[in-house]
Amino acid sequence: MKIPLFDLTRQYAIIRQEILAEIDKVISSGRVILGENVQKLEKEIAELVGVKHGIGVANGSDALYIALKALGVGEGDYVITTPYTFFATASCITRNNATPIFVDIDPQTYNINLDQVEDVLKNHPQSEKIKALIPVHLFGQTVDLERLEVIRERYGIRILEDCAQSIGSTWKYADGTVKKSGSIGDVAIFSFFPTKNLGAYGDGGMIVTDDDKIAEFCRSFRVHGSKTKYVHEVVGINSRLDEIQAVILRVKLKHLNEYIEKRRKIAKWYGEEFKKSRGLWVVGLDYTSNQQSTTNNKFHLVVPPVPSDRSHVFHQYVVRFKGISGEKRNALRDYLSKQGIGTSIYYPMGLHQQKCFAYLNIPEGFLPETEKACEETLALPIFPELMKEEVEYVVNQIISYLGGD
Numbered sequence: 001m002k003i004p005l006f007d008l009t010r011q012y013a014i015i016r017q018e019i020l021a022e023i024d025k026v027i028s029s030g031r032v033i034l035g036e037n038v039q040k041l042e043k044e045i046a047e048l049v050g051v052k053h054g055i056g057v058a059n060g061s062d063a064l065y066i067a068l069k070a071l072g073v074g075e076g077d078y079v080i081t082t083p084y085t086f087f088a089t090a091s092c093i094t095r096n097n098a099t100p101i102f103v104d105i106d107p108q109t110y111n112i113n114l115d116q117v118e119d120v121l122k123n124h125p126q127s128e129k130i131k132a133l134i135p136v137h138l139f140g141q142t143v144d145l146e147r148l149e150v151i152r153e154r155y156g157i158r159i160l161e162d163c164a165q166s167i168g169s170t171w172k173y174a175d176g177t178v179k180k181s182g183s184i185g186d187v188a189i190f191s192f193f194p195t196k197n198l199g200a201y202g203d204g205g206m207i208v209t210d211d212d213k214i215a216e217f218c219r220s221f222r223v224h225g226s227k228t229k230y231v232h233e234v235v236g237i238n239s240r241l242d243e244i245q246a247v248i249l250r251v252k253l254k255h256l257n258e259y260i261e262k263r264r265k266i267a268k269w270y271g272e273e274f275k276k277s278r279g280l281w282v283v284g285l286d287y288t289s290n291q292q293s294t295t296n297n298k299f300h301l302v303v304p305p306v307p308s309d310r311s312h313v314f315h316q317y318v319v320r321f322k323g324i325s326g327e328k329r330n331a332l333r334d335y336l337s338k339q340g341i342g343t344s345i346y347y348p349m350g351l352h353q354q355k356c357f358a359y360l361n362i363p364e365g366f367l368p369e370t371e372k373a374c375e376e377t378l379a380l381p382i383f384p385e386l387m388k389e390e391v392e393y394v395v396n397q398i399i400s401y402l403g404g405d
């Protein structure tokens with residue numbers, strides 16, 4: 001079997017006619033830049049999130065850069081974020097001449113540890129210069145939105161939600177209220193990179209906000225800082241979402257809920273298949289240890305839980321094997337590759353370990369959960385069209401490599 005980590009072509013085969021017809025309409029209309037499809041998509045995404053404004057941009061990285069600038073972050077400011085994320089979450093901080101403060105992750109969710117965020121907000125020597133917090137709803141799992149709202153209130157900090165991986169994910173508050181990721185930040189961003197749950201056939205991104213001023217700034221900054229053509233109030237950039245990508249995204253948006261449900265089903269299949277193995281001690285299916293460790297259990301596998309509250313949209317399905325880390329984890333990956341199974345490591349290094357952030361002088365071991373996750377985790381194939389037999393094959397190959405049954 002050949003099972004890629006992600007497969008764009010299977011989905012395209014299903015929606016091909018619809019997509020091609022819509023692309024044809026766009027090109028035939030002659031309006032290929034900032035036309036009605038960008039406007040409609042902006043409205044549709046804002047509605048999906050439950051906020052007033054959507055501003056289409058060229059990619060998620062620009063969306064972060066522009067959104068952080070819209071919050072007024074600049075030279076001399078500090079911004080808290082996670083080191084266990086894609087590079088753009090942090091590069092938007094330095095691109096705005098501010099300094100990142102990396103806070104460790106919660107090993108269960110891989111999201112930023114909010115206890116430690118509060119600790120930094122209280123005790124950091126430059127705490128008055130901390131302007132913003134960028135939580136990332138990593139792998140599609142929502143950060144505790146209720147707690148984020150409390151933190152914003154308590155410390156007067158602004159929040160930019162990085163929803164690049166979490167479109168459609170939700171959080172249930174103690175009083176039963178349900179909110180979407182992207183709805184509580186002062187501003188939030190999405191990426192439409194092709195592998196994302198809502199992916200274009202090229203690059204794309206979106207900024208969303210309830211704040212009229214932030215929306216106005218972003219809308220002009222993406223077209224060279226100009227509200228009226230050839231009149232520039234600030235030096236902006238060219239970061240437009242193009243009309244063809246917008247129409248592709250509008251077609252796919254109609255299927256988004258179905259895609260998310262399929263991802264959840266696949267995550268459930270993985271958990272069930274792993275649980276069948278007698279050699280594995282599977283932890284995490286419902287945030288607890290489901291099976292007791294016995295002398296027969298050779299390996300301790302941590303899988304992501306599939307919460308019934310829709311807080312997870314499974315952009316990635318990431319597992320970790322306690323005790324199989326570093327070279328051993330990489331050898332497992334090589335073995336799976338030889339069996340035709342694509343995997344990936346999100347992420348092989350914490351951002352604090354990247355050369356470009358060496359100036360922050362963060363010593364090794366300072367962010368232990370991030371460093372451990374980088375050594376231990378493995379992302380397995382997940383995309384809506386993945387079949388049950390393929391999930392079974394992936395799990396069987398892992399178990400046979402580990403020498404289990």
Ligand SMILES: Cc1ncc(COP(=O)(O)O)c(C=O)c1O
Nearest residue numbers: 059060061086088164191192193
């Ligand atoms: C968490 C996160 N933030 C930001 C980005 C940047 O998005 P883009 O690739 O569209 O620039 C990505 C994805 O690539 C991401 O996964």
